[in-house]
Amino acid sequence: MSSKNIYVTQPFLPPLTEFVTYLEKIWANKILTNNGPLHQELEAALRDFLGVDHIALFNNGTIALIAALQALEITGEVITTPYSFVATVNSQIWNHLQPVFADIDPVTMNLSAASVEAAITARTTAILPVHCYGTACDVDGIAEVARRHGLKVIYDAAHAFGVQHGDRSLLQYGDLSVLSFHATKVFNTFEGGAIVCHDAATKQRIDNLKNFGFVDETTVVESGINGKMSEVNAAMGLLQLRYVEGALSRRREIALFYNEALAGIDGITVVEGNRSVHSNNAYYPILVEDHYPLSRDALYEKLKADNIFGRRYFYPLISEMPMYRNLPSAAPGNLPVAHQVARKILCLPIYPALEAADLQRIVSIIAH
């Protein structure tokens, strides 16, 4: 029995001395926020690294989601997934929108294009899918549904940092994509987020929205919000970028280890996305099937008893939460796949500093 606690993730921290060097720069130039030099440098560096045309940094992913819905002036009903973090849907409520839940695909665990199409009404104006675990949604199927019905598509890409789809960034799909740089994510700025868009006018609109609605020194044209990223957060982002390739390849190694070690265990299903060469391995989800000797919750507790803290992402479903469960679309009969997955899902620890001996221990607890 080990006394060390192992959580589902651990933030990657660059060498402290390198962070101090950035702090000295901030102290010297006395610019702490408001589109400062480090903010500008990080936007340019992320544009290059991610392979996107425009990116607007934010103080967190939730404010970025709220601003993305504002930027496209979404109204009425939004079709979305119950299988996500609650911010995906809370951001719609903050825009006075009506979330409509549709079911997910059993393999990708992302919104299925067919269930989206079946949920469209005269009031639908947008689709808000999530690239869950960094696994790409059916972007072509969703684009086709959106085109046929004249809907906007905003991707919650909080898990999808650095994911390619075909020959380009997954973030190039949809009208907008929203990233989170929270401490628990693959790439973090303590707290942070961003909106990826495809043209300069939209980028300008988003930049105004996140700065109270100012368009110049004295002119405010709309009720914007304060969504600005500070220089300290931007400095952390620049440092993360120095190390992110290494962090992603270590995540890949861990995923490959789990894929092989768990493959032969009866009753454990390795989620397909873990095997994708495009995955950023942000998470390591498995399904605990009914014929596994323990229930999912019993396995979760057994790991916890050995100080290994997996997470049941995503359980409960957003549609089961008190503020959403009375919506007609939240009825379990409308979301059978999401309910089945939420009952079986368990995310195992994965982060660059996770040691081989701990990985062995996790696998042997699951195997016995």
Ligand SMILES: *Cc1c(COP(=O)(O)O)cnc(C)c1O
């Ligand atoms: C983390 C996360 C968010 C929220 O991002 P914050 O930066 O924590 O506000 C939104 N959606 C999903 C799917 C997330 O995982």
